[in-house]
Amino acid sequence: MVIRDLGLATAERGEVSVTRTPDGTLEVHLAGAWRLRGALPTLDALEHELAAAPPPRAITFETHDVASWDSSLLMFLVRVREESERRGVRVDPRGLPGGVARLLELAEVVPERKDARGKQTPPTWLERVGLGAMAASDATWEFLSFLGEVTVAMGHVLRGRARVRISDLLVFMQEAGAQALPIVSLISFLVGTILAFVGAIQLEQFAAQIYVADAVGIGMAREMGAMMTAIVMAGRTGAAYAAQLGSMTVTQEIEALRTMGISPIEFLVLPRMIALCLMMPLLCLYSDLLGILGGFAVGRGMLGISARVYFTQTFNAVDLGDVAGGVFKASVYGILIAVAGCLRGLQSGRSASAVGEATTSAVVTGIVLVICACGIFAVTFYILGI
């Protein structure tokens, strides 16, 4: 900020010299170009003179040699004033350029509002643990009550008391379905090859390479197809839901819905959740298939297994129960991801960074929920003998 520029020949930086006049005042002589870019001159000389006995009566300024100035001069003068006030020496601003004197006046005219900064003492270690525990229990409670609200809203839809807009639903199905195919293809194919590699190295030791087909087929159908699709969709669609609903919170669109008596859950959450719940099983089936193809690529290229043998082996290994279990899990993961995304979006604060946090949190929550559910399914399926 160049407030005034005299355009004279300039020294590189502001200079200060202090002289004591016979009548007991300190004359501060300022010169050169005062620029924020350069370093600020120190107060050493002035402090030295202020400390020397007898104390000066006042401080005056001589500024004829100042070529140009900006906030750096102001900063310097504020320091001079603070220092001299501390020692009870009067500052005479008359020698300063008019603009500087006025700015200096502005800087001191309004007393600081004591309540503006708030009374924040950093919490102690124990308090932080307590606050963290309370926040965690609140978050769990919020998630459960949101899940409850969604269930009630779903009940309304099923009983015909509310309805989901079909046009919205179709758009979300397209976004969460067909448009997700490329990334799901890539990830699933690679996961299939990875499974095959890991299996191949172990099975080769027993000359049982053909069982790579079993490992990949069962692995994809029972667990990895649903799991990898879920993780891709949490990052892709869960994040998108949180960002959409979060920015709608910022622009008060959600409030507008609420005051109009339109439930954001019925209007915004249900179509997204139903779309993901319907599309996830399809994506999972597709992912199973691509994973098996990935396994075949390794089986063919590395182990020399023929297509007919590989696929026959796969068909014999994987039964309908494995595939159905995976597809069912995918559907549940879809619900969890949509609920996590929508909840975080609706909880978002009203700023750009809050939407960012909501999005991050949606992905983390979504993936954590999916992994937890996966563990619960594994135990349940084992106990039920599926």
Next chain:
Amino acid sequence: MGTSTNRIDQNAHITVRNLTMAFGDFVLMRDIDFTVRRHDVFVIMGGSGSGKSTLLRHMLGLIEPAKGNIFYGEENFTAADPDERQRMLRRCGVLYQSGALWTSMTLADNVGLPLEEFTELSPSDVREVASLKLALVGLKGFEDFYPSEISGGMQKRAALARAMALDPEILFFDEPSAGLDPITSRHLDDLILALRESLGATIVVVTHELASIFTIATNSVFLDAETRTMGAVGPPKELLQHSNPRVREFLTRGGTEAEGHPA
């Protein structure tokens, strides 16, 4: 819901009684007490940070009062359950500060959504009513535009059309002139007055625009950020003579002369 009928003015449309607004321990405003009569244009005014918009959000049930009650007619809104609140709010329309149009929908869909949800109209009728409402605010022909494709002033007007979709008895305006140039905001004021004349609605406006306040208000409340309570209630022109200096200061842009207002 006959809640102590005798205490409430027969002509009252909204009554705010002993309201305290607080966030946790921080009390924003206490002891707010005023009545909005039918067909009033009631202005909630005050400096920045005095809690004008927060008061509006209390009146819409978006924030729960720390203390006190809000009545719609003779019904206690604060004590009502969510379904009853929804029924009371269905008689209200709200114009938000930012417009808050649903950005993923066209203007016609924005205006049409409340009609779709709460009336038995057929889709083609909904569309026609939406066009009519848009025409009322001067947006004929913009039915298929998205909110991002029109200017800020047009967004405000479209949001007004949406607020009026269900022919509300009460219209709330949150800073209607925020972000608009003086002429556009003047037109919006004229529109507000015209709507009040023709629809007979009660209008509650949150604003700090002096020009608007003196043009449209029939009654007002002044929220004082320093004492954290309301400074005065009354028609703005009468408040120019009010004993509270901060009220006079606000209404004259800090000038000492009471006559300095742009009447």
